[in-house]
Amino acid sequence: MKKDLQKKMVIMTGPRQVGKTWLAKALMPEFTSPQYLNFDNIADAAIINNQSWPIKSDFLILDEIHKKPQWKKFIKGVYDTRVINQAMLITGSARLDTFRRGGESLAGRYFPMRLNPISVRELKDSVKPDESLALLNRLGGFPEPFLSGSDTEAARWRNQYYTDLIREDILEFGRLQEVRSMRLLLELLRSRVGSPLSYTSIAQDLQIAPNTVRRYIDILESLCIVFTVRPFHTN
Incomplete structure (x- = not known):
């Protein structure tokens, strides 16, 4: 990433608690004068809004910047007027992925990177494939529950994660009245794991439009909560 x-x-980008902030901070020792700012922090937000970080900083990290109004226009301006050779890392939730769909253009200014949960491939040097798959099925691929090694801790983490997910992350994508439908959809999908996916059938069950279900x-896929698996066929 440094290159x-x-x-x-x-x-x-990536789902919450996947390790984005940890990775960003792990890169800081590679630079002479790094600066980490989190828009969730009141003091940091003031610095961001005023663009009053040290001008000689050679590595600027802006975390959770998608929560700032007109954040795309803001980071475009910061990038275009930054000092020579200043590296910039922007991190945040899955909503950052939506900047490709329109609005202020960042074309030619960035490299995208998505941080996903731990995979079997990452564990291949320390755990046998069958064992690593079993571990991931039990504990999940997010660092905190996986590293705890405890089924109890993993279950507690998941319950809190889903609560925070619906209360915060999902609200970033839609309106408050949509949260109830999203919660019901989650429960419905959990009961249909491994079954063919029919947007029309789910729409009828939830009494919403098929396009809304889609x-x-x-x-939910962008938040790494569900994954759709395409069938293998020739026709």
């Missing part, structure tokens, strides 16, 4: 940072800004599932 990419030397060429353009890097926009790192949009909700796209959101």
